[in-house]
Structure formats: structure tokens, C-alpha cells
Amino acid sequence: FASCGPSPQAGGGIGGTGSVATVPTVAAGPVTGFGSVFVSGNEFDTNGAVITVDGQTNAGEGQLKKGMVVLVNGTISKYYGAGQAVQRTARTVLYEDTIEGPVQSVALDGLSLVVLGQTVLINQSTIIDLSIPTLGSLTPIDLVEVSGFVSGPGTVVATLISRKGGAADYQVKGFITQHDKDLKSFTIGSLAVDYTDTDISQMPNPAENAWNGLLVDVRGSQVSLGGSGQYGIRMTATKVKP
Numbered sequence: 001f002a003s004c005g006p007s008p009q010a011g012g013g014i015g016g017t018g019s020v021a022t023v024p025t026v027a028a029g030p031v032t033g034f035g036s037v038f039v040s041g042n043e044f045d046t047n048g049a050v051i052t053v054d055g056q057t058n059a060g061e062g063q064l065k066k067g068m069v070v071l072v073n074g075t076i077s078k079y080y081g082a083g084q085a086v087q088r089t090a091r092t093v094l095y096e097d098t099i100e101g102p103v104q105s106v107a108l109d110g111l112s113l114v115v116l117g118q119t120v121l122i123n124q125s126t127i128i129d130l131s132i133p134t135l136g137s138l139t140p141i142d143l144v145e146v147s148g149f150v151s152g153p154g155t156v157v158a159t160l161i162s163r164k165g166g167a168a169d170y171q172v173k174g175f176i177t178q179h180d181k182d183l184k185s186f187t188i189g190s191l192a193v194d195y196t197d198t199d200i201s202q203m204p205n206p207a208e209n210a211w212n213g214l215l216v217d218v219r220g221s222q223v224s225l226g227g228s229g230q231y232g233i234r235m236t237a238t239k240v241k242p
Helices: none
Strands: 020-034 037-039 042-044 050-053 069-079 086-095 099-106 112-115 118-121 143-152 155-163 171-175 177-180 185-188 191-194 215-225 233-241
Touching (some): 020 042, 037 069, 042 086
Parallel strands (some): 118 155, 191 233
Antiparallel strands (some): 020 037, 037 042, 099 143, 099 171, 143 155, 177 185
8 A cells, every 4th residue: 555644645645534545456256246356255356357257258248157166356446435336347257176087976965066076065155057856856866066165175165156068177175185296196175186287387397296185176078987986087197387
């Protein structure tokens, strides 16, 4: 923030009544409303913003749904006149799935399911998309998209769960464990990941198994049964990034 001098500075200084401060801002959270975009209850003007949805640039605001966890880069303009509110303007809005893959199990109490080796927790804030009549209707051949927050190794708290249409684009975010730089493999929850011939250009040097504990985003081209644990599954990765 600009320093507060005896008098307001022109062009964005902070001072008395009528002065304005405009600063960059980054916000992340679930979409909670539209008419612009509300993120965790805060409204961002999206006129002119570049919206990217699962790698599709210049996507429309209509492709966003309530419950999607988005990353917004923009500005906040705060007006120091009496009673005037903060103006938030988005420059970019980015959405990526937290998990995309096959359903492996649905808990009988309806409070969790397993997708791509990850335990997905459901609470009162989780939105179940209309594409899923009931969680009990999901079967192991169904593909779903999960948006939410990684809360621990192999665990995601869901903000939105929807059925995936079309071909799978396997994806998972989570903490790396059991990294083996020689075998070029690691695990996320009960998912075993093979990163042979994979784009790891954004990752740190894998020497000495230094990836253990890192939170990463993994995209894959193929999954199959296997791996450790009751819901073990394997994925061939195409890209791993922080």
C-alpha cells in the first residue's frame, strides 16, 4: 500500500474522503453466485476478463457453475468516501478440476465417495450437480468431476460433484508420497502414478526423492486397477506440475 502522507496522492494514493486505492488482488474459492462472478461471497466484475475452464481459454461465464473453485487475478479499488464500497475487477478467472476420474465407491451414509484413489468428503456446503440424480445412482463405470479443497493426503473436501460427459481427461490434485525417482513413480492417496516420459518441466529436481510432500496437479492418459490399498488404482501421467 502507498504510504499515508499528510495529503492524498493523485492517481491511487490513500488519504481522506474521495481518495482511491487500486491494488492487485488474488482470490481463490468456490463460485457462490452470478451477475458478474461471486467468489466466496465477494463480487468480481468480469467484463473483459479472460475465463479459462479446464484448459479452454476464452470460455464464457456460462461455463462456470456454483461450487467450482476458481482462481481470480484482478484488482481491488477502495473508495474512502463515506459509505462507498470496494470495487473488485477480475482480469483472469481460472478453473481446473480437483479430481476427474472413475467412481470406485460410494459410502452408504452418502457422506463420501472414492474417485481415482481419493476419498471425497461431502458436507452441507457440497453441491451435487443435477447430472447426478442421487449419489447412490453412481456406478464404477461412471466418470465424475470433483471441485474442492485438498485437505490432507488422499482426501478432498468437495464443493461440487458433477457427472463427466464424453471422453475422460484424468486429473487429480494432492500430496505426493512414496516418490521413487528411479522408478519414476509416486502415489497420491491410493493412486499410483507413473511419470515415465511425462512433462515435469515445472517441477523441481526429482533427485533424492525431493517431491515427497509436494502438492501437485497431475493429468493422465490412462488408468487401470492396481496400486496399494482397498481402492488402489494406477494412472499413466502426461503432465505433473506444482
